[in-house]
Amino acid sequence: MKKAIATSALGLVALGAHAQSSVTLYGIVDTGIGYQSSQTSLGSTTGGHSVVKMINGVWAGSRFGLKGSEDLGGGTKTIFQLEEGFNSANGAQSVPGLAFNRQAYVGVTNSSYGTLTAGRQYTSYYTLLSPYSPTTWLTGAYGAHPGDIDSLDTLYRANNSVVYTSPNMYGLTVSGSYSIGGVPGSFNAGSTWSAAAQYLNGPVGIAAGFQRINNSTPGGGAWGPDSTTSNAGAQTAVSGVNNGYQTAQAQQRVAVTGGYAFTKQWDVSFSYSNVQYIPGTNSKFHDQATFNTGGAVLHFKPITTLDLAAGYSYTRATESNGISSAASYQQFNLSQFYSLSKRTGLYALEAYTRANGQTLGTKGAGNIINATAVIGDGQNGAPSSSRSMFAAGVGIITKF
Secondary structure, three states: OOEEEOHHHOHHHHOOOOOOEEEEEEEEEEEEEEEEEEEOOOOOOOOOEEEEEEEEOOOOOOEEEEEEEEEEEOOEEEEEEEEEEEOOOOOOEOOOOOOOOOEEEEEEEEOOOEEEEEEEEEOHHHHHHHHHOOHHHHOHHHHOOHHHOOOOOOOOEEEEEEEEEOOOEOOEEEEEEEEOOOEOOEOOOOOEEEEEEEEEEOOEEEEEEEEEEEOOOOOOOOOOOOOOOEEOOEEOOOOOOOHHHOOOOEEEEEEEEEEEEOOOOEEEEEEEEEEEEEOOOOOOOOOOEEEEEEEEEEEEEEEOOEEEEEEEEEEEEOOOOOOOOEOEEEEEEEEEEEEOOOOEEEEEEEEEEEEEOEEEOOOOOOOEEEOOOOOOOOOOOOOOOOOEEEEEEEEEEEEO
């Protein structure tokens, strides 16, 4: 249960607090055991071995945070959120060097005019598309489309962001975000911007969005530290799927997600995305690489304490950069979640990916290798050394 804490009890915000202010301390701890059939280093196609390891933050990322609001009158409130992710297996920060790596923003909200926030936060693309992403019931670690190629999981958070989200207008919500790179001499370099719309009508929901992420390094190459969508100066979500294209000048995504609830027990969601890696003069590849992904998830709730889901996705790259047999990835997922209480649950996850075709290795153009399997985004840094990978995990999660 989330605990509301009176601001007068918090010395750091006690001074100047108003009677209609509130601060909430909340968190999640998620830990389990996982098995992976083959693990090797990123970019390698040899030396893979099976592994059993402790996993954390799989069903929902382990975190703690503070969020609050102050009533300014006239229906307007000031809001803020500070959220830190951590590794529950060893106590380390999720992202070294970032005190509030998940979110850190402040803003204002009004039920008639919408919400405007500034800081480190999710893009409009993710926020409005995510309710129907595969991660809702399959998790990001096991169920995100291979490597989270389309940014439908939480790996992509943007620094220096200004985000506006409209109120719900007859079922329609629109949102736009812009992240300032702050690179001298260029307003565009390092920036991230996105726009999205979501429509809800009873059991039906659909969302569409666009997102562009610009490298702050002129002409591409190593992902620059001023790039707004990055963690500690490194490009996020590099995996065996996009490893050969990580020196891009820009990444661009267009996606559509949606869902339909047949009954209180059955619902289905779907997603389609088109992802483009655009080269610059310093990139290690010379042709634009495009990945198309389609997927669906069927969710079943036979009793109030049990959730079951099954998912499938297919990702295919274009033939470019000397590749004549384009890479493709088929992923199959199952998930089971049992609620012990409103705050605590047990989960089990199973996933299998089969890769085919060819892709670029770490060195880029001219270094063509066989595509290797990647499951979700929990194994991005430790992909399979072969075309197949199986992974399974069990864990416990509790919220406060």
